[in-house]
Amino acid sequence: MSVVTINRRRRTQAERTEESGQRMVDAGIRLILEKGPQKTTLREVGELAGYSRGLAGYHFGSKEGLFREILTHSRKQWVQELNATVGSKRGLEAMLAATDAFRRFLHKAPDHYRAMLLLWYESVGHASPVSAKLVEHHAAQRRDVKRWVEEGIVDGEIADDVDAEAVAAGFCSLMLGTVYQWQVNPKAFDLDRAFEEYKRWLTLALQVR
Amino acid sequence: MSVVTINRRRRTQAERTEESGQRMVDAGIRLILEKGPQKTTLREVGELAGYSRGLAGYHFGSKEGLFREILTHSRKQWVQELNATVGSKRGLEAMLAATDAFRRFLHKAPDHYRAMLLLWYESVGHASPVSAKLVEHHAAQRRDVKRWVEEGIVDGEIADDVDAEAVAAGFCSLMLGTVYQWQVNPKAFDLDRAFEEYKRWLTLALQVR
DNA sequence: AGATATTTGCTTGCCGGCTGCAAGTTGCTA
């Protein structure tokens, strides 16, 4: 058996699809970060990945299909990261842990996450499969935060006259607003000082008086 | 002189430009809200305004030019509304007033403001004249808030160990995150309860202990 | 196991639609 046979061995169809799909997702992320989602063309995605101008359209069905693929990938990774940090924590402790998870994630700023955010922003305001995912994602996030607050109330750690729903809205606003400002101009935004301030606010707003 | 002459009287060149420009801006806003900025075409803007397919391109130079026009219009109106509400207030009072101004504005939800937000979201992440305006606008907003806090400290109303910069970041995050969540899904977001909670947070975080 | 039929991954050609520009037409001005 020659060396060539090892390098260029016979691959299954599934392997081929897997590889081309992954390479095009990577190319898509790179192009979205470089020139924004609108100016990213399926043609360039295919060619940057080393294929023809048409493969991306064929593989993902449409430009929106490619974007949806990138979103689901990235969202899964973020939720996993968050769960790993928050674990089974409850109440204020869970919220402070989530805050830190956010800060760490922004500092690492993985490409796929930044691309995901750009896709989200772009999908606001016009009905589409992507924006439906967005609605669902935010609702789930707020629900989680609300649950943390309610558990904190049950534990007696959080005052029982606190409006859990409103706190959840506020917490998510803080995180989303921070991400937004940071994306708009990373250099002008001191993440660490901001997040420390948020933790102070949350502690003040939730502690039993 | 006939009635027709009164309705279709001779107009100056300036009047004609003014009218066509305004009508196309209105058409643009309407289309942006209907189908999003990307799917809004200059062709349709011109035709919806009652002109030819080419006038919008001629008048605004490019699609981006139309967007820039809409943005500057809307931004001016928002800043005016904010100044009218906050006036010469200082410290916590100014921030609470700004919070209410935001809430009122979202309840009215004028078309041009919603369109402006969509244009902003879309411009995040790729360098352009629009995103330059965005950077500048957010920097100015944070600067204003920071000034309110510093004035509050001078007045002795706000504790002097408060990090004014971080508070400004947090305040803007709250507002921007709220706007974002509200745009994504207005029905699932109780603006009034959220804003009341924010005022409680701000009061707790800033008052002299 | 080897040859052939079939499925599947990928490419290419094409259509409609958009932007941006240049050349033409109509309406105002002096």
Next chain:
DNA sequence: TAGCAACTTGCAGCCGGCAAGCAAATATCT
């Protein structure tokens, strides 16, 4: 009436989506 500004129309270049075609992988038959 000449000149200029507002507006329209024609055209080139590009993109997304689709259908037809080609080639690699897999199933089937002897």
